[in-house]
Amino acid sequence: MATRRITDEPAYILHSHAFSESSLILEVFSRHHGRVALLAKGAKKPTSGFRPVLLSLMPLRLAWGVSPAAEVQTLRAAEWMGGHVMPTGEALLSGLYLNELLLRLLARDDPQPRLFDLYAGAVQLLAASAHGEVLEPALRAFELLLLRALGLLPRLDEETDTGVPLAAHRSCVLVADAGLRPALAGERGALEGERWQQLEQSFGEPQALLAMLRACAPVAAELKPQLRALLQYHCGSPLLRTRQLLMDLQSL
Structure with a gap:
């Protein structure tokens, strides 16, 4: 042929x-x-x-x-094509982390034009923010958008097991093998229902990456362990190499 x-x-x-x-x-x-x-x-x-x-x-x-x-x-x-310079410093490592996520989660020959545009936008954000307050929200925003694009993220405005809409002031957590559920007393990373609702609403915005970035900014620290656990759950073993590298650098 x-x-x-x-x-x-x-x-x-x-x-x-x-x-x-x-x-x-x-x-x-x-x-x-x-x-x-x-x-x-x-x-x-x-x-x-x-x-x-x-x-x-x-x-x-x-x-x-x-x-x-x-x-x-x-x-x-x-x-x-031009458009931005190469990310440096922490932004470079963050970009390589996004690349590893795509390598581990994307199937070959499966067109994802919207996800491609979201990734391009995330890389532009990283290139403009070698360090600072934008990096963590940008990573959390892309992680959420990636998981949803691949059908690996439950709705964030309802309890996964029951489908009951979240109460605005009831704390919930996102668990890798159980979805979104009410938080236990003192459970790490718990967010009130209204925060989860804001994240869910961001998926439907015309500028989804920027909307998700704004929604993630005040809760990036709480989202980080939950999303990393969910991503590792779907990536399987071994541990993401860029994540291990970052952990090694932080331990020096």
């Missing part, structure tokens, strides 16, 4: 590893084709035009051939 060609496809590189002395295998998140694996021939050579372009967390336009019989397709062209 003849090979067709994908051109001018918005994409980000999630991960790359050596295929030979001169080539790379790229795990790519593309807007219209989802997660795909691409062979970048000669990309490690000093003279390769791919070498300065194939960077994680940078918006790219890619072209590749599609052979139905091949699991890994061949990259034909790549160019930087």
